[in-house]
Amino acid sequence: STAPDATGEAGRLGPAQAAGGDIVVTARRRSESAQAVPIALSVIGGKALAETGTYNVGRLTQLQPSLQFYSTNPRNSAANIRGLGAPFGLTNDGIEQGVGIYVDQVYYSRIASATFDFTDTERIEVLRGPQGTLYGKNTTAGAINIVTRKPSFTPEARVELTGGNYDFFQGKASVSGPLIDDKLAIRLSTSITTRRGTIYNTRLNEYQNSQDNQSFRGQLFWQATPRLDVTLYGDFNHQDPKCCVQYYVRTGSTERPLNRQYAALAAAQGYQVPSTNAFDRVEDLDAVPRAKQKIGGTSLVANLDLGFATVTSVTAWRFWDWVPNSDRDYIGLPVTTVSANTSQQQQESQEVRLASNGKHAIDYVVGAFYFHQNVDTQGRQVQGPAASAYLLNPTSADGRNPAVLNGLTATTPNGLRNTSAALFGKLTWHATDRLQIAPGIRINYDQKTGYYNSVVTTGTGAVLNCSLAAQAVTVVRDQCGVLSPQTYDPRFHNWNVSGDVTVAYLVAPDIHAYATFARSYKSGGINLSGLPLDVNNQPFLSTATVKPEKVNHFELGLKTQFLDRRATLNLAGFWTDIYDYQATVTNGQLGLLRGYLANAEHVRTRGLEADSAFRPTDRLSLYGNGAYTDAKYVRFDGAPCPPELSGGTTVAAGQTPSPAGTPGGFSPASCDISGQVLPGVSKWAFSYGAEYDLPARVAGLDGQVYVGYDGSYRSRFSSNPSASAYTYVDGYALSNFRLGFRSSDRWNVFGWVRNAFGKNYYEVLAIQSGSTGLVVGQPGDPRTYGATISRTF
Template sequence: MAHIFAMLVAAQAAASRLPAPADQAAPAQDAQRDTGRLGAAQQGGGDIVVTARRRAETIQSVPIAMSVIGGQAIADTGAYNVNRITQLQPTLQFYSTNPRNSAANIRGLGAPFGLTNDGIEQGVGIYVDQVYYSRIASATFDFTDTERIEILRGPQGTLYGKNTTAGAINIYTRKPSFTPEARIELTTGNLRFVQAKASVSGPLVDDRLAIRLSSSITRRDGTIRNLRTGKDVNAQDNQSLRGQLFWHATGNLDLTLSGDYNHQNPDCCAQIFARVGTTQRPVSRQYDALAAALNYTPPSRDAFDRVTDLDTPLRARQELGGAALLAEWDLGPVSLTSVSAWRIWDWKPSNDRDFIGLPITSVSANPSQQEQVSQEVRLSSNGRNTVDYVAGLFYFHQTIDTQGLQVQGAAASRYLLNPTSANASNPVVLDGLTATNTIGFKNTSAAGFGKVTWHIADTLSFAPGLRVNYDKKTGSYVSVVTTGTGAGAVLNCSTTAQAASSVTRDRCSTLAPQIYTPAFDDWNVSGDATLAYDVAQDIHAYATYARSYKSGGINLSGLPLDGANNPILASATVKPETVNHYELGLKTQFLDRRVTLNLAGFWTEINDYQATVTNGQLGVLRGYLANAGKVRTRGFEFDSAFRPTSRFNLYVNGAYTDAKYVRFVDAPCPPELSGGTTATAGQTPSPAGTPGGVSPANCDISGQRLPGISKWAFSYGAEYDLPARIGGLDGQVYLGYDGSYRSTFSSNPSASAYTDIKGYALGNVRLGFRGEDRLNVFGWVRNVFAKDYYELLALQSGSTGLVVGQPGDPRTYGVTISRSF
């Protein structure tokens, strides 16, 4: 915790100053308290107050498909980061091989599946107290002192500063209080899991100035044993601190200054041997033959033995934090809100990108320093009028500096080069071959946005919105390759140099120097319209159409090469995505509001979808971006909660998502069709998995499903409590269960039999006691049935057929005690 003294100051975005209607305020508080207790039952709705439309409204009256998770539910279910809340939200997907290579998707859309490319936007907006987090990596912190999380599905660009084409995740922390209060939560479990959270709040100057401080520490041993080093990897080691100052400056002006600092330094992140599939490379160049030639045997061919022998140190060290100022000025009929923010993210990784215990790639790291500033100003009407509105301006600027390094090892020549070549038996050819990459990126975005709600009648409203957006991205990619011999001469990959030397040719086919300066800028106009109708007091229907754009981008992970190993500069930029979105929704409550059932059906089409493409060259470990022709996702969702008695709650949420490429005719081929001799005009490719066969130059995957998306996904659970008196303290004994299921999904941009992840169900159980003095003690078991499952699968580069995986957490158990004062 030594570095936490460097706490920064950042704004906590308070909800609109508009209070809930008097007749709804108390029920809203009761609903939040009750549903917060039950794992995720709060997703059903009730009278919970949210600020999704930048004004305080009950969740049932908002014509947006959305879910809410209360702060108590986060604690009860152990959903203390974005990854864990996916078990509570069927339409939210989160994938991560390390913090930088993370992606959050809603309804299967948001970010291309695969390695992260800094040159594009994310389609799911992450907001913490109204501050936009530009990279999903900077949102991989543990939730601390969280009041609630709102998950909005579908385009939200006419209400939010940064354009979000797939949805938004709004995280709200607790605000400073003028009533002194404190909270503490301590957890311990197997794998030496320790988590401690604490917060304190109270007045500094009467009813004018209040402060809130909160902190969190999470530590856990890894779930995979590295037999080479004797360490357990895929561990957790997170520390955070947040501070807020709230100043009631005048009767109608409030200022909130807050800051956060997070430090993470776990031994992470390992992907390990999962299986081997046959590709179209010659047999001698596929994984089993290569491993045998180098006398290598993996420690296990079963990933759920949870052992590996990676020979490169693993590190996922990051520091992130920021400062911001929120100003809220009540001008009577309107409110003016200003959010000024500054954030940083410093990433210092180390990866083993050959995924096995051979010195093929001895170093693979892309340290990155990111900085962003943003300014948002909004003007919104107060109260309910015939016409309500929100209008805003947004400015955002980001810089990224990355220092990439890839170094080939002593086994690289034999593993990567054709064994018929004399160079394959000469380790010196590739040993020490080094690519030093200097990457720069600047991203500027500005927008004007607004939404008007016209209450045509007491039960009917029409809400059109508009957004005008400008984006400019510039980058620089310089990769200098040096040899491992002599003084480390700079590699010359000119056609003449390659023709003169087979050594040069093999080095250039492994790591080729590149220099390019991509740029993109564009204006676009988008909008939406929602028609909402109150069928009855507790039955609300809506229909929405949205036309949205996701900004174009630039490739900053290296470009594919032509036959002479020169970068294909036409691939340096990708076009914007154009989104057409249609949605119908129904929000209902009945049986005296003991039952909540919300339904939504959606149809979304995207032209020029930004897809990840794998570079087929042997030594290139990263993908690049390209535009697929068109994708479509459609489906339906339901959120339901039922409270048959005051002591029993249950919930079931589900989603059916049919997402596919409508048109992608020049996609990368799956591994079973890759690695062979490229088919020439009129030549018929070999059947899938034919060693030494003929591979198509590219594949038409039109009609195939998008990666990472299950057709069916559910979350469900219940909690039952009984009155009890323990140790002289009155309260309730309770038993809770939270489960989730997702059907089979593809873990590769082009569907492959080798990378399908079979459907699985997970269950978590807890048994505890809640005292009336705000004491909560419970034991918990997560993954109670000890299900073996993969979070994702990936391919070793070079079409060797090796498939590596990231096993999900095994069964874990522990005890949590919390107390509020």
């Protein structure tokens, strides 16, 4: 469904980057030229995905400056656009993402379930800004629309093999053709990705943060009648890497007593990390990491052409099984020996749309969407023999007694039942040949019910009782301060109406301008990671639910092509206010690793974006994309404090908090972080590149020799929900090169090097629980290199 660009491949890097291509997209649920769609969007074609090594969502960020993706493991992943989408930090199943992930029109409810390798992908459309009047669910920040290649009645096959350092291997293959001429066609595709880990564990004598992914996808296309077609999809993905580890980066002073900060705690047990330079890529975590996933599902998409309009039905069922293991104390001491939230998730969805055909005075898309999701999780956290000395006062009797916390176990079954339904529609009124006015509306209902039941047992197997009377015993009080039982059954339901209006004007044949206002809602939610406790050790039920986000969004855009469409420049400016922003708040319990969610009163993100490209000759193409994003908390006065203001005695009436980083000082109960930056958002981000080719004849084959470069830059960003001097990730630039030969009979052979200059950078930083001052991180990939050979038949 795309028109070839000047290189003969559909949408190499999209309309802005292709510089002359007329890319057809389905961003507005009908086929249109990307340059004419009044939405800030970027398109990446399958060829670009292959040549730039962009084989999963995480790698898209190097091509898309406005997209942020952060992951400490597949479950704890977040995809944000313009700084919005999901709270920064550990995942909470009770809320949903604000960036909708769609694969062949099917909504994926968890970003984790979209961490598969791209297989047989035709293009990816990244839509920025609210899209709720066009898409079934949760697109208040934008949408990532992944379109795979369709079955063909002309027999074809594709094979791609890649090898590289760190024992990297990736193999992809697909085949398509008719089963019954002009009636039934099939497409089968598969991929395998393996790579040795880039981090060496000196204790377990193995490399970690490896890759081990396999996937299979099948499609069956039936042209039932000239007006009715039906496509049956099925896919299965299996991943079982030794992943994902975070380890020592640095320390920073907190307000905990010195003997309870990291340096003293480690020294007291004779512990020393293998290296204090994270880029030595060695660590000694004592828990075997695991990130096993099974992802799959099936869907049925039917299109019925009524002449004046087309009815589309999308029926889908999907599952995601998650079996993890993590070392959540981040060091080689057996403090927390098990931290795992094994989870099974299933979803069913049904969408029906009616979209007008052709161009009329009024075009329209109207639809209904239903979604149901079941999540069942078996949480388990176990404290080890080093926990007493590390988590309790090391000078106390309990701190000197390993048996107090050794074997203390929290078993926490919890779950979610999530139902959503919506009616949505978008009209486009062609007021004149140049002017379009497009209003949209969405009526949405959400219902969430959950359960959370944490039972704590001691090392002797006794069930822990944390009543006030029981805590009169010092040992019980210390155990309850680390892991405390709690049970609650959160409930949430809500109706809301949202809408938008876009005015688009054709200034000249290749100059399109538009303005958009949108009022949208991101579904409210429930907390499924434990709640803060009152003085009677009972959960604060008022924190069990999270209110919906309310979004006011303004955008101006200009899409231009000139110099005989050899040059493209697309601009967008946006201002988005979010009220009741869903934020991560730290739980005060010492040993509890997961925070809970709360609403920040007001958040604002605003910025400018530019996508540009230039093809000065048929041999040379250039592109440059940039984003300036100013994302801040406008008002959040009950926020968690950063580590330098945490860990001390909570101030009482009449007391003054101590200066930041004062050991044994007084800490505020909460902090006002109004005016501070949102986490995970670089103020400046760019992607840029070039490719040059020359005609050549190699091994008897005619084609082109080409050299390509793709670069990206992101300025520094905060890696903590409340900005901390200790957890800023420094800005970094990455450079990737490739040199290859494309033949006219569909061979493509190239060598590549990524992060060519060996830049040391962190993907994320985090802090160890307990206000110890330890900062841990996950380094980005080092320099990698290899070669790829592909053939289309």
